[in-house]
Amino acid sequence: MKHKKSITEKISRYLLIIIAFFAIFPVLWTFINSFKCLTDIITPVPKIFFNPTLQNYVEILKLSSLKNALLSSFIISTSSVILGFIIGIPFAYSIARFQFKARENLRFWVITLRMLPPVATIFAYIYLWINIGLLDTYISVIFTYLLITIPTIIWLSIEPFRNVPVEIEEAAMLEGVSYFQVFFKFALPIAWPTLIGGVLFAFILVWNEFFIALTLTSQRMTLPVAVGAYAVVGMQMDWGQLSASMILLSIPPFILAGLFRKSLSSYFIIKI
Amino acid sequence: MTKKKFLLTSIMPTIFILGALSVYPLIQVIYLSFIDRSLVQPGSGQFVGFLNYAKLFTDRRFWNALKITMYWELITVIGSMGLAILLAMLIYRNVGKLFKNILTLVFILPAVIPRVAAGYTWRFMYSPLLGLFNYFLSVLRLPNIEFLSNSNTALLSVALVDIWQWSLLLSVIILGLLESIPEEPIEAAQLDGATRFRLNLHITFPIIWSGLLSLVFLKIIESLRSFDLIYIMTKGGPGIATETIDLYAYSVGLAINGNISYGASMSFIMLVITIIIATFLWRFLRHET
Numbered sequence: 001m002k003h004k005k006s007i008t009e010k011i012s013r014y015l016l017i018i019i020a021f022f023a024i025f026p027v028l029w030t031f032i033n034s035f036k037c038l039t040d041i042i043t044p045v046p047k048i049f050f051n052p053t054l055q056n057y058v059e060i061l062k063l064s065s066l067k068n069a070l071l072s073s074f075i076i077s078t079s080s081v082i083l084g085f086i087i088g089i090p091f092a093y094s095i096a097r098f099q100f101k102a103r104e105n106l107r108f109w110v111i112t113l114r115m116l117p118p119v120a121t122i123f124a125y126i127y128l129w130i131n132i133g134l135l136d137t138y139i140s141v142i143f144t145y146l147l148i149t150i151p152t153i154i155w156l157s158i159e160p161f162r163n164v165p166v167e168i169e170e171a172a173m174l175e176g177v178s179y180f181q182v183f184f185k186f187a188l189p190i191a192w193p194t195l196i197g198g199v200l201f202a203f204i205l206v207w208n209e210f211f212i213a214l215t216l217t218s219q220r221m222t223l224p225v226a227v228g229a230y231a232v233v234g235m236q237m238d239w240g241q242l243s244a245s246m247i248l249l250s251i252p253p254f255i256l257a258g259l260f261r262k263s264l265s266s267y268f269i270i271k272i
Numbered sequence: 273m274t275k276k277k278f279l280l281t282s283i284m285p286t287i288f289i290l291g292a293l294s295v296y297p298l299i300q301v302i303y304l305s306f307i308d309r310s311l312v313q314p315g316s317g318q319f320v321g322f323l324n325y326a327k328l329f330t331d332r333r334f335w336n337a338l339k340i341t342m343y344w345e346l347i348t349v350i351g352s353m354g355l356a357i358l359l360a361m362l363i364y365r366n367v368g369k370l371f372k373n374i375l376t377l378v379f380i381l382p383a384v385i386p387r388v389a390a391g392y393t394w395r396f397m398y399s400p401l402l403g404l405f406n407y408f409l410s411v412l413r414l415p416n417i418e419f420l421s422n423s424n425t426a427l428l429s430v431a432l433v434d435i436w437q438w439s440l441l442l443s444v445i446i447l448g449l450l451e452s453i454p455e456e457p458i459e460a461a462q463l464d465g466a467t468r469f470r471l472n473l474h475i476t477f478p479i480i481w482s483g484l485l486s487l488v489f490l491k492i493i494e495s496l497r498s499f500d501l502i503y504i505m506t507k508g509g510p511g512i513a514t515e516t517i518d519l520y521a522y523s524v525g526l527a528i529n530g531n532i533s534y535g536a537s538m539s540f541i542m543l544v545i546t547i548i549i550a551t552f553l554w555r556f557l558r559h560e561t
Contacts, residue, residue, distance in 0.1 A: 008468075012366040019359065020378045023440050027382065029404070030393045046407055087289055090282035098279055106283070112550045113294050117496040119518035120543040123304060123525055123536045124297030130311075147293045150286060179278035208386035210500040211518070215526060224388040228504060239396055246389035253384040261380050261444075 027250075034243035041239050056244035066245060069226035072138070076222060077207045080142045084149025085199055092154045093187055096161035097169075107158075114151035118211045121147075126215055141216050148209065149202045156198025160191040197260040204253045223249050301543065304536035311530030324537035334538070336512055337520040341496075343427060344516055348495045351435040353488055356442035361472065363443070364450045376444045383441035391504030394433045395420065420506050423513035430505050430514055434495070442487060449480040482557075489553040496546060517542055 033041055035052040060066050095103060125144050129135040168190070169182050177185070188195075213222040221229075227245045230237055305324050309317040328334050363375060382390070397404045398419040406416045419429040457475050466474075499518040502508060508515035508523070515523075517538055525535020 009366050012362050013371070016362060016367065016371075016375060019362075020375055023382060023436070024378050026390075026393045026397065026436070027385065029397065030389070033396075042402055044401070044407070046404055087285045091286035094279055094282040098275070100279065106287070108554050110286075110290065111554070112547065113290060115493045115546060115550050116294070117493075117518065117542055117546055119499065119521050120539045120546060121294075121297035121301065122522075123532050123539055124300035126526065127300060127304065127532065128296065143293070146289060150290055154286070179275060183278075183282075204384055208384075208388075210386070210388055210503075211497070211522075214503075215522070224386050224500075227386075227392075228388045228500075230392070239402070242392060243396075246386075246392055250385050250389050253386065254381060257380055257384040258377060261377065 030243045030246055033239060034247045036240055036243075038238060038240050056240040057248075060241050060245050060248070065221075066223075066226055069221050069223045070248075072217070072220050073207060073223040075138055076141050076145065076213075076220075077203055079138070080145035080149045080206050081153075081199060081203045083142065084146055084153050084202060087146070088150040088153040089157060089188070089195070090183065091150075092157035093161050093183060095154070096158045097166075097187075110151045110154050113147060114155060116147075122212060122215050125212075129216060136217050136219050138220060141213060141220065141222070144212055144216060145206045145209070148205055152202040152205060153198055156201060157191070157195050160194035160198075161187060163194070164190045200256045200260050204256055207252055298543070301536045301539045304533050305540050307533055309533045311526070311532050320533075324534050327534065328537055328541075333512060333515070333520060334517075337515050337517045340427065340512075340514060341498075341516045344431060344498055345492060345495050347428065347431040348434045348438070348498075349488060349491050351431065352438035352442055352491060353484075355435060355439035356446055357484070359439065359443035360446035360450060363447055372447075376447070379440035379444050383437050385437070387437075387500040388504055390433055390437060391501050394429075394436075395505050398429055421510050423510050426506055426510060427514045430502055433501060433505070434498070438491065438494070442491070445487065446480070446484065449483045450476065453479050486553065486557055489549065489556070493546060493549055493553075496542065 032048075034056055035054070036047070036050050037053050037055055040047050040050040095107060125140075126135065129137075129140040129144075134140040164187050168186055172182050172186055173179075208224060209222075210224045210228060213225045214228065217225060227242070227249055230242055306319060306321060307317050308320045308323070359379075363372060367375065385393075396402065398406075400406055400416055400418050400421075403419075405419065409416060417425060419425050453476060458471065461471055461475055497518075498516050499522065502514050502516060502519055503522075506514045508519040512520075521535045521538040521542075525532050525538070
């Protein structure tokens, strides 16, 4: 019995190593290609040995369109996450802490908003931003993205606030500390280490977002839209530069997800 | 400061902003779908009643998009959930802690790649002349496959990218579900000499069943956001072989003719579909607990 089990364990282990290799391979391949010059990429037989060059990265960072897109992406993602945090966090705290009539319905409403497919709302938004003359500005994209960041941050912050020991808060209340002070001085600092994961996850979502940015921006286009623009231009694409820009685009989510992967899975488990 | 006051100040900003951001588009989309507004023709915008919906009903391209969306849902939901369950069972109780941590990291990374980057990466690998897949086919002396420009293979090829991103992530989540199962019933069954298969069928599976089902619902909803991947890889082509509802709505409502009212009528249908699925999900979860 015991012997048999160790064989299945061994087989699973080798199988998993192979699967892990295939899982990460497309990323590795793009990474490798980003250091190849074009002649090393356009070969009938894929090259594994080549002279690595930083040329692709140098070239794309010279492009003003890409530099602008990088800046736009940073401004838009950071602002919509910070605003989402300021607005959503107190809401999440109250949902976690207090019993009130509309609580469950409010939670359901917030979750459904996170699930709305962008195509369901995009025509309304484009119409709105055209009419008030804010189409293709940072403000319009940041506000539209609040629909992503606020629900995501709320969603991932309710559980951390529930885990703050209620005794600490009650003790503070007995000392005559107000609800506001309890929130700012106790709940928020205690929950912070687990809250940050949700906040950064919201950042990944808006950093990666493509559809809304594509429809709402042209001058102010974000990085995914700028990289996506190759699809329009390109019969003859420069795959080296494209690979380099894909890597550039993927670096922030990679770092954040690597650091905070625990909160990633809690996003998908719905706890009532 | 009273409790009531604190409660109101903490929840009102969210209600106000999310309310504006969600109720407004809902009303606007419904309104737009009942008029005849075009982005390229100034002065358009007469009330036309249900004309847009009537047009949808006889629009073959819309029915095609609906059909493609259903295929897309079926392939990606079944594919990614099935694969994820297999992967999670392969990892569960088979590997050490360090190996498991490395695996989960490796499995999560593809899921957080921006869809734009994932789409290009695979498009390059699928390429008929430069792609890896066709290189291996030629090494094996098999005929080349035009993965993305053949209407028989295009949808499946794009769906594979979605399955790649999602099955890996879902397997990590399902692993978390499996590991939350209490040890006792499993050990008891093992003492009784239950085989691994029976163990899974009768003990592990029923325990995580509701968790799995909620993941299925979530994946159904996430799969409705297929736009970015398909747009990057095929733009709905060849022809309309991979054109889902969001791609069709985008091209008719914005990209090509700017017929925003007609696009809005499709939006509204998507909205209704999503709300129905979300309500089911919510009811189901409340029923379970």
